[in-house]
Amino acid sequence: MKLFQNVSTFHRVLAGLSITGLIYFAYTSTPTRLPYNQPSVVGPDGKGVHLSPWLAPVVWEGTFDPTLIDSIYKQQNITIATTVFALGKYTLFLKDFLESAEQNYFVGFRVHYYVFTDHPEHVPAVKLREEHHLTVLTVPSSNRWQDISLSRMARLEKLIESRLFNKADYVFSLDVDSKFYGRWGVETLSRLVGVIHPWFYGKHRKKFPYERRPESQAFIPSAEGDYYYGGAVIGGLVKDVYQLAKTCRENLEIDASKSIEAAWQEESHLNKYFLYNKPSKLLSPEYLWDDRKSKPWEIKIIRFSQVLKNYNEIRPNP
Numbered sequence: 001m002k003l004f005q006n007v008s009t010f011h012r013v014l015a016g017l018s019i020t021g022l023i024y025f026a027y028t029s030t031p032t033r034l035p036y037n038q039p040s041v042v043g044p045d046g047k048g049v050h051l052s053p054w055l056a057p058v059v060w061e062g063t064f065d066p067t068l069i070d071s072i073y074k075q076q077n078i079t080i081a082t083t084v085f086a087l088g089k090y091t092l093f094l095k096d097f098l099e100s101a102e103q104n105y106f107v108g109f110r111v112h113y114y115v116f117t118d119h120p121e122h123v124p125a126v127k128l129r130e131e132h133h134l135t136v137l138t139v140p141s142s143n144r145w146q147d148i149s150l151s152r153m154a155r156l157e158k159l160i161e162s163r164l165f166n167k168a169d170y171v172f173s174l175d176v177d178s179k180f181y182g183r184w185g186v187e188t189l190s191r192l193v194g195v196i197h198p199w200f201y202g203k204h205r206k207k208f209p210y211e212r213r214p215e216s217q218a219f220i221p222s223a224e225g226d227y228y229y230g231g232a233v234i235g236g237l238v239k240d241v242y243q244l245a246k247t248c249r250e251n252l253e254i255d256a257s258k259s260i261e262a263a264w265q266e267e268s269h270l271n272k273y274f275l276y277n278k279p280s281k282l283l284s285p286e287y288l289w290d291d292r293k294s295k296p297w298e299i300k301i302i303r304f305s306q307v308l309k310n311y312n313e314i315r316p317n318p
């Protein structure tokens, strides 16, 4: 979707739209350079804030009743596709990832994991629950970790095109070097879902590691930004995640044609996308923690966390 360079252009264009189009447009995107205060993740009382300024729920422990919400979604007969990339030495994370997922991830709902790997022989045989399935997709190896990370958007886009449109309702893309420690269920489902990064939620947006070079498609000016979103979790309805993956892939290609690699690869492009196409639900850092980080008071439960790893040992390049 074309982004507007200033508010007056935005208003002129809006005036020409039908009411239906206007409501849809207002719901899905905001203009660039719109001045507003940065939203807080934790309130003055030290508790997690439950709504974004565009009224998207922020999911924390205590904001939902697991039994009630499960019973509502049970009637919908949904399938949740889940992509995991494990190339090179990252296959060693698959066992813990999958075993812990089977204890915690959409228990009682239909899940289809798609594992992308260059070493299909290293995919462990993990016993899956009834209605949980796993497909291994073999992809070429890469000798740059940045390329592995960057290529996830294109692979997600292609997977949705070729297999998911008619087979799944929702899709999540998750980092494999992670483990589930608590429930991750239907409370996370929505049209477009982002996770608030555990290392930056207390920081001023000027300090977020957004891409700051204007020549990149991922550029975000210092006066803009809501949250810093983690690239480790992307989710939503299949068609909305498709739009996200396609747009980010296109922007990554434009950058590549100018020999620019954004500060945090596809995570930078994801942050740009979410700034102007607001997520309809936000996952609190309970849904993306880091084993290196101690648990502060506002985090009541850690559900999914990055495991300890030695980058020098596991990445194909420094």
Ligand code: UD2
Pocket (backbone or CB within 6 Å): 084, 085, 086, 087, 088, 089, 090, 145, 148, 149, 174, 175, 176, 177, 197, 229, 230, 231, 232, 233, 264, 265, 266, 267, 288, 306, 314, 315, 316
């Ligand atoms: C951050 C993000 C990650 C991604 C990356 C972009 C979080 C917590 N992590 O993590 O999602 O946006 O920055 O640079 O938000 N992979 C392989 N083999 C490799 C290297 C990577 O399979 O050799 C895959 C794997 O699925 C891994 C993912 O790519 O989980 C991200 O790579 P990372 O975890 O090394 O990136 P990191 O920790 O910098």
